[in-house]
Every structure is written in C-alpha cells, then in structure tokens.
Amino acid sequence: MLTTTHPPVTADDFETIYADARGDATQVPWADGRPHPALVTWLNAIAPSLVRCGARVAVVGCGLGDDAVELIRRGYDVTAFDCSPTAIEWAQRRFPAHGAAFSHADLFSLPTRWHHRFDLVVEINTVQALPPTRRGDTLHAIANLLSPRGMLLVICRARQDASSLDAGPPWPLTEEELLEAAAAAGLAVEGEPCTFRDSETPPVLRTRALFRRATRSL
Numbered sequence: 001m002l003t004t005t006h007p008p009v010t011a012d013d014f015e016t017i018y019a020d021a022r023g024d025a026t027q028v029p030w031a032d033g034r035p036h037p038a039l040v041t042w043l044n045a046i047a048p049s050l051v052r053c054g055a056r057v058a059v060v061g062c063g064l065g066d067d068a069v070e071l072i073r074r075g076y077d078v079t080a081f082d083c084s085p086t087a088i089e090w091a092q093r094r095f096p097a098h099g100a101a102f103s104h105a106d107l108f109s110l111p112t113r114w115h116h117r118f119d120l121v122v123e124i125n126t127v128q129a130l131p132p133t134r135r136g137d138t139l140h141a142i143a144n145l146l147s148p149r150g151m152l153l154v155i156c157r158a159r160q161d162a163s164s165l166d167a168g169p170p171w172p173l174t175e176e177e178l179l180e181a182a183a184a185a186g187l188a189v190e191g192e193p194c195t196f197r198d199s200e201t202p203p204v205l206r207t208r209a210l211f212r213r214a215t216r217s218l
Helices: 011-021 037-045 066-073 085-094 096-101 132-143 175-184
Strands: 056-060 077-082 102-104 118-124 146-157 187-189 194-197 205-213
Touching (some): 011 085, 037 146, 037 205, 066 118, 085 102, 132 146, 146 175
Parallel strands (some): 118 146
Antiparallel strands (some): 146 205, 187 205, 194 205
C-alpha cells in the first residue's frame, strides 16, 4: 500500500509515489504498462507528415517509459526525463536496451544543452498534474526544449465548464485555458485542438493539441 496521504504536486511527492510502489506498477495511479492511446493515434495518423524519422524527441515526465519506447521503436531519437529518480531507474530496468534514453531531470532546471534542441516535445499529463497557478511556468519550461521549428504535443485531461474545477490533482483544463497558458509561454496552436472521450471505464474527457513557437526566431 502507498504511504502518501495526499496527491502528488511536487517532485518529492512524485518520488514518494514511485518509491512506495516498490516495483509494483499497479500502485502508480497513472501507469498502465502501455503507451498512451492518444499518442499512438497521433503517431499513426498525423506524425508521419510532420515529424521525420530520426527527429529529436523529448518526453516530459516519462514515468515508467512506455511512451518513450514507443517513440524509439518508431525511429525517433528520444530523450525522456522525469523528476523521480526511482521512476527513471524503473524505466531503465524495464527497457534495458534503451536505458541511455532515460534521464533524471527537473523540468524547472533542465540542462542547458537541452534548450532549443528538440524537433518534437511530447507532454502527457504534466500540465494537468500541477496547480493551475503553475501552468504558465510549466509550459514556458517545456517550450524551452523546442527547436526554432519544433512542435509540442500536449495531451491532458479536459473539462468543458470553465466555472467548475474540482480539487486536484489532476486539474483538467478547458481548451481556452490550455490555449491561453500556451500563448503566455510563447506558443501558438497548430490547427484545431481535439477534445474527445477516451476508452477508459468510465470514459475520460481529454484534449490533444499541437503547438509551435509563436515566433520561430530565438
């Protein structure tokens, strides 16, 4: 059983979740042993026309590594990181052939060598996991990873009613909230966001959106 008494909102909280799980992925609420279905759908239907094979891809908050390894298997040059050292060690044990792709790093103090480096950044569930007051900082930190022509894929829990927000985490976003936070971080939406209900039981409302730098000059 987990010993944490509150949902995670800091790096230490996330580390406690992973450490207390003691290798049992069923004790990590967001780990289901497969790449995120919405990412797989996007990779199958949209990515081939936007992201070349071999492109540099960063995976934010990679957890146990399923999304990162899916991207590696599709031919991308992946750097995956998480604020939890236990999560990174766990991912490396699960995928020993790809251990070098995983790094322990804090989103808010990333190595400068990663700045402006990546053609694609994949962000799934990090924005929703931090308090709404931190959305701007979070997206700004993520945007720093993008190359001048890079793209950011965001997949997060969504809500339709801007007037209602339950105690989190997670803190689902309306499309408007996501776009406003992204714009404040210097990002412009590419095309139309896609809000949909997934195949979970019960279904969860989610948004998938693609962003680029509002200006492509550094």
